[in-house]
Amino acid sequence: MKKSKRIMSWVLVLCMVFVLSLVACGQKSENGSGENQAGDGKGSEQGKAEQITLKFLHRFPEEPFKGFLDDMVAAYEKDHPNVKIDIQAVANDPYKEKIKVVLGTDNAPDIFFSWSGEFLYRFVRENKIYDLTEAYNSDASWKDAMMEAQVYPFTYKDKLYGLPFRTVAKAFYYNKKMFKEYNVEVPKTWDEFIEVCETFKQKDITPIAYGNIAKWPSAHYIGMLFQKMVDHDVRLKDYNPESGEFTDQGYVEALKRYQQLIPYFNDNPNAMPHDMIRQNFANGKAAMAYLETIEIPYLENDAPQDFEYGMFSFPAIPEGKGNQLFVTGAPEGFVISANTKHPEEAVAFFRYITGPEVGKQQAKAIRWLNGCKGNIDESSPDKKLLDAYNMLVNAEGLAYWLDTDVHAKLVSDFGTLTQSLTSHEITPEEYMEKIRKTAQEVKKEFN
Numbered sequence: 001m002k003k004s005k006r007i008m009s010w011v012l013v014l015c016m017v018f019v020l021s022l023v024a025c026g027q028k029s030e031n032g033s034g035e036n037q038a039g040d041g042k043g044s045e046q047g048k049a050e051q052i053t054l055k056f057l058h059r060f061p062e063e064p065f066k067g068f069l070d071d072m073v074a075a076y077e078k079d080h081p082n083v084k085i086d087i088q089a090v091a092n093d094p095y096k097e098k099i100k101v102v103l104g105t106d107n108a109p110d111i112f113f114s115w116s117g118e119f120l121y122r123f124v125r126e127n128k129i130y131d132l133t134e135a136y137n138s139d140a141s142w143k144d145a146m147m148e149a150q151v152y153p154f155t156y157k158d159k160l161y162g163l164p165f166r167t168v169a170k171a172f173y174y175n176k177k178m179f180k181e182y183n184v185e186v187p188k189t190w191d192e193f194i195e196v197c198e199t200f201k202q203k204d205i206t207p208i209a210y211g212n213i214a215k216w217p218s219a220h221y222i223g224m225l226f227q228k229m230v231d232h233d234v235r236l237k238d239y240n241p242e243s244g245e246f247t248d249q250g251y252v253e254a255l256k257r258y259q260q261l262i263p264y265f266n267d268n269p270n271a272m273p274h275d276m277i278r279q280n281f282a283n284g285k286a287a288m289a290y291l292e293t294i295e296i297p298y299l300e301n302d303a304p305q306d307f308e309y310g311m312f313s314f315p316a317i318p319e320g321k322g323n324q325l326f327v328t329g330a331p332e333g334f335v336i337s338a339n340t341k342h343p344e345e346a347v348a349f350f351r352y353i354t355g356p357e358v359g360k361q362q363a364k365a366i367r368w369l370n371g372c373k374g375n376i377d378e379s380s381p382d383k384k385l386l387d388a389y390n391m392l393v394n395a396e397g398l399a400y401w402l403d404t405d406v407h408a409k410l411v412s413d414f415g416t417l418t419q420s421l422t423s424h425e426i427t428p429e430e431y432m433e434k435i436r437k438t439a440q441e442v443k444k445e446f447n
Helices: 002-030 042-048 065-079 092-102 118-125 133-137 140-145 148-154 176-181 190-202 216-229 232-239 249-264 274-282 293-302 343-353 356-365 383-394 408-422 428-446
Strands: 052-058 083-089 111-115 163-175 288-292 309-312 326-336 397-399
Touching (some): 052 343, 065 343, 065 356, 083 343, 111 118, 163 176, 163 293, 216 232, 216 249, 216 326, 216 397, 249 428, 274 293, 288 293, 326 343, 326 383, 408 428
Parallel strands (some): 052 083, 052 111, 326 397
């Protein structure tokens, strides 16, 4: 009897051990550290991967651009189930102020939009931008995919801090029907351009649609004229906040060229938003408009179906000391916060969103070109985008946006002073005197 009781006790113990072992195995499976039910081991590896969230801030809240980025992010998340991308989109003008504030808080994004040039450099000097140099230079396939000329504007003191998401330049768009009707040729020089403007003015047609309520459109005119009229090295020295003086007479002469255009603008340009003048041009209310290459989708959305337009580069000014084959523009892209808690994952997503896979899709879907090679070629049916691409390729250089290429204090002055010049409230000489004083104040911050 005692023997049978001992046997029953051992049986119960063995049963309990067996049950406990099954529970342990079940827990391992739930935690992803046991066998994957499909038998391929992938669930095991994904279960081990740390679940992280990357904050992604950009300035494209309009459709179809926001939707395109949402789709690209969704595709990335599908391929990287351990990564969640928290997206926020803020419009252009409020973005400039938001990013200045948010970078100084605990809510700074991991990856965010930035213009190239001084807009980026000031954040670099404040140690707020992640240095991509080592990651980029150590990966030959990454470097080989990029257009060097579009990457360079994101470098500061030989270090890389960003890459382009879209390449942008400025051109005069013109109404082909109007030019043909009035027997007007596309101008190549400044004098020819003024003659074209005068021809349309005499016909009671607004020569140039122009809206400057936000101030940045005037920076594109002024920046291009400075590039045409001032020696390249002198201009770069002046744009550097550590050495800027702005004493060259070419700046005054550039402003006088701007004054020549004022009679050919629509009425009250300082009270007009840029998108409204683009719509006016698209609907035949002006013969020309100075627009960005990335505005092709906007323009064609605003225009009637039979609207025909072309584009030409800013006319050459033969007496100017700058290279006359430059265009104004700059690549715009993304950077990584120096304070990201997930640098490896941030770099991986950054490479994807600025890379050739996304670049080819965005050229087709939203008609923007990024900084990668081969996203569009001569066989493309999108002839307008190809025209924009060829203008960028054939230009001998870029004069970066004035409102992102100089110190923030000068940006403020340029915007306000150009509005005053447009309203005939100051002279070019008075304008540049104020710029020189501000440049001296800026230099003191660096010396």
